[in-house]
Amino acid sequence: MKKLLIWPVLFVSMLLSSCENYLDVESYDRVSDENTIFDKASAETAVRGAYRSLASLNYSSGFQNTILQSGGDVRSLNNAQTDLNVINYDLRSDIGFLSTYWANFYNTINRANHVIEKVPLVNDVKLTPDLKNQLLGEAYFIRAYSYFDLARVFGNVQIFLTPTKVVADKLGVSKSSQAEVYAQVLADLNQAETFLPATVVRNRATKFTVYALRARLHLYQSNWEAAENDVNRILANTSYQLVKPFSLAAGTPESVLEFSYSVTDLNTGYGLWNTSNRQLEPKAVIHNLLNDPTVGGDRKILSVQNALGQFIGGIYPTNTSAAYGIRTAELYLIRAEARAKKANPDVAGALSDLNAVRARANVPNSTALTPEEITLAIENERRVEFALEPHRWFDIVRTGRAPVVYNLNDPNKYIFPIPAGEILADPALTQNPGYGN
Template identity: 35%
Template sequence: MKRKQIKKITTYIFGIIISIALLSSCSDFLEIEPKESVDESVAITDKKSLQTALRGLYRAVGSNSYYGDGFVALGFVPSGDVEFNVNDNLSNFSFRADASEFVSVWASIYSTINIANHILLVTPTLTDVSLTDTERNKAIGEAYFVRALAYFDLARGWGGVPIKTKPTVNIKDEEKIKRSTREETYAFVLNELEEAEKHLGNDINRVRATKSAVWALKARLYLYTQDWDKAAEYATKVINISNAYKLTETYSGWFKNNVTQTQESILEIAYSAQNQNSLRARMTLLTRGGSYRFRPADAVIATLRNPATGGSRVDLLDSATQGGVKQFAGALYYRSPATDPAYVLRLAEQYLIRAESLARQEHLEQARLDINRIRSRANLQDIPTGKSKQELLDIILAERRLEFLWEAHRYFDLVRAGKLQTEVAKLKPNVVVKPYFNVFPIPINEVELGKLEQNPNY
């Protein structure tokens, strides 16, 4: 393709991307009509505009419907541990293909992918003499990483999805791509991470993709694909990076007192007063200026408030009297303005990934030691020796439940452990969790207009 053609196409694409990014602060799902033409000033044509595009890429990851709210809510609400105060569809497992919770998240993740696709198309062709090879490679590596993260999140939520690697030039002319299987999608994610690893250096940057973040996401991917050797290997690679990553001394040390980018963070999404994290309002009590849409369920409140089971993780809870009643809320997000970071990868997960992988392979004492590192930091008693493999796996699942209460893990953990139905039944005996709820419904517009095959029984 000639350079002029690439410039014309990328100018058009980037205009659409910028429009979507500017409108992404709205919580409602919007249908955006693409413009006929776009000013060339918004295209990626040099080092400066490439850096603008990369900032837009991370902003897309942190958008309201992705790690800034929507996708994270899909990870913790349909688990029985969190109630959605204004919409009980997720809380009560009334999964619908036309529900905005699924439609907006799907669209937001694919919008993020489209930005990454655009960067990957254009960056190799840039001729700006001020753009060094190191900077070019880093930009390519970051785009590969974000695209891997996006497809991983799609796969664990919806199963196999259409794999799009070319940027959309015109929405009306968008190529119709059939769904890949979940296995094929995970294989694509691994290939993306391999490419990212080739292009990224060993620097430590907690708000941008790095080689460490690649290794951490590889460990998570291998956990989901049950490659226990590889999961333990890559978790260990991250844990062993000297003077880079370590657990904070106290449990709340990684989020309390307005701290950001602690040594526990491998990757977090940064926000600002101009670009705020919407989870803060939705998690916060009315008396503290929030909308209080997400409420911890009674069972998890009791578990956290019991020193023997919650330890210092009780710091994940906030409380205040509202309407004469003591109410509990999440305390992970609390800043004003809402500049709270969104946590994508942190070191505690790597210890629990390694613990689970070791336990699966019958390395029970090594697994126990990793579990106790996490429990000790939470002021909980050590797990004694002599536990069976299944007992340790159950303990790890319970640790993950509390450790990542307000992060995008619990629903997906229960699904991959085959325990979604049984665990939710303990907390919500009147709610029927059907087996096909192990995946989300493909959004109705993608089925009717995009001709995608719907997940069974939806």
Template identity: 40%
Template sequence: MKQSLFRLLLVAQVAATLGLGACSDLLEPTPVQQLPDDKAITDAGSARAAAIGTYDRVQAYYQLNWPVLGFLPGENVRFNGTLNQFLQIDQNQLSADNVLITEAWTQMYQAVNGANNLIAALPGINDPMLPAAEKNQLLGEAHFLRALVYFDLGRGWGGVPLVLTPTRSKENGKALKRSTRAQTYDQVLADLTQAETLLPDAATRNRAVKAAARALRARLHLYRQQYAEAETYATQVIGSANYRLVTPYRAFSTAPFLSQESVFELTFSNSDANSMWNNWFPSALGGQFNFQPVPATIAQLNDPAVGGSRSALLASTVIAGANVTYGNLYSRSAQRDDPSYVLRLAEQYLIRAEARARQAKLPEAIADLNTVRTRAGVGPTSATTAEQLLLAIENERKVEFAFEADRWFDLVRTGRAGTVLGVTDQRRWVFPIPFNDLVADPDLEQNPGY
């Protein structure tokens, strides 16, 4: 039987404290009050380890489950297999006992708990080996990571329970009713505001810095239809000398990674592997070919007038005499160190383009859209009206982020999932709360329609 969220949060408490992932010997976790003092977050070493542990929890849901929930309900990719949990997502027919939904929800709350542990413990640490600047950085990272997770929870499930203190017993999270989506986004904004004041103004790309907080805030404001604010924060990121669009297009996802286009990504290594490539590569290349670009997307990416250099997202091989095309964003099958892409500069240009278009700043919006198109080797847009321009930006995002966690959420936030995908029941525009968590906590309400 799968474990409930609140029991797994206990595992996360121990894992984040030790800076380790949850493992089989932690199935009966000890509440934090009973942990030996040397295993709590009490000094520089344990604080640093706990921060790495929290990144590891975020990495866990971004490795597979979250990207799948972002691209598979859209129309760029189909599931090329028989596993029901993937077919449900592909066909927009999710159930509350879907394994990927359950895993993603649990992983996300484990990450929240890791951040909560840091936020609670760091102010009380007095260790000469932990200078104030580093303490502020770790605290800022915790606020940023909690903001990222709650933003993803909010856009995936709507309003969710806002757990803002460490879960130290299996009773802590119970009877915590769901907040609204607006309240969830309010918490994201509060965390990002705090993170921006604490984080360094640096160019680190696999740990949070000020620009990462600003980039996520630009995305948050776009989702909330606060277009002036979205434009402001995207402009701050675009204006930083630390970031630029790289050419050719494929360069942003080419080793050694951490390109100047990356605002925030989650890094992997051969010993801490990202196996996402395995889901995209055909069996002849050692993969399972679970995710397959649909013919229309292959045609778009290969069209010089639409995809341009983004055709590099595709690769081909001959199998049994036939040419087979597959997704190539995750391609490091030997090294297994493909990163998970969270925030890229290209998105900031398209956020600003959309925000400007919705404020009737059409020439400026066209310039931003054309910046992304020019990088891809595609000619300038032919859109002239606001309506044409918004559709052009939507279609540009479809191609630019073809295999990233983007398309489904774009169509939901703009209210176009019914028109484009045929998902006309808006109750299905959010994911179901996992069944096990509903059983574990009677105060937790299911989303309507499930």
């Protein structure tokens, strides 16, 4: 009788664990349980798994689809109800993809937490102190990257800095404010900086990728001087340059952080643009901007018109093409914005950075003169430079321009609702304002 009672309990426990997506071990490079990191090979495998999780999270077709449509320059060819919810800024907490994004963020964070906790305890002569530090630095960076995106998508969220080993580990933790989450991101980046080497690697974290993500974070925090300083650190290295003519090619000086794919790990974003059943296309407004010689210049390759009059997005040539987390062009535009907005604006420096990006695309210099004009010109430049990358929505929200650009006056809509299932599962988790329960 005792055995008969135990089996239902075990079954329910297994269901809960699978729903949480925290203890899944799907393949050799997806390591998260407490016993799997025990030597050099398993430590490296765990970090590879965290990278794969980060890549699938930030550049999955679903996440890109949502953020690109929110940005207003890309439209869905599916006309599904959820697409209408996105473009009308009328998200509901019971929409399935929100649960997917939430779970993916925390799954990636949990993988990083396992590395951070367990790698220092590994006793393997093959795991040298330098390699151990590198793996730890990469885990801190991956956690920082994940929390940064989690906070800008959902706002106030829970912070977990230790591994979730059973479902109960994640219950009862109150949300932290978005500012507190950003502070944790900064702390993780600062910690990562102490561990990582100052080498140039395009698809893994180094000190330079730390500086780049930290500069982006400083922009969100209106910390202009710090943003400028971090960009200066990167651009002082000639390995990071604007590539002319404009091209999105992996492994070039244009790439600061890219996510790599292969025939066994395909870039799902490819299917958004380049298959017979493609899901997205650029709207006429962004197509026309990209194909205007005075605006888009060489960036016209991002949107071409076929014989049927359809607009085809040109960001991923193949299903193994790299996706860009951070590009050198973004660094120039971050520094330009920081220089224009700091207490004593550096107008000449801001224009120099803005025009460097424009010159690389064979576009005439900007005619902006004042800090305010330059700031708007930078916003417009980011729009075309990152036309098919998930930046536009976040840019408009962080600068407070959503009422003007999107006619969106309800600040509650600037972040997404927390998935209803998460609210039901954890009484300590409260819904974001404006979304009910």
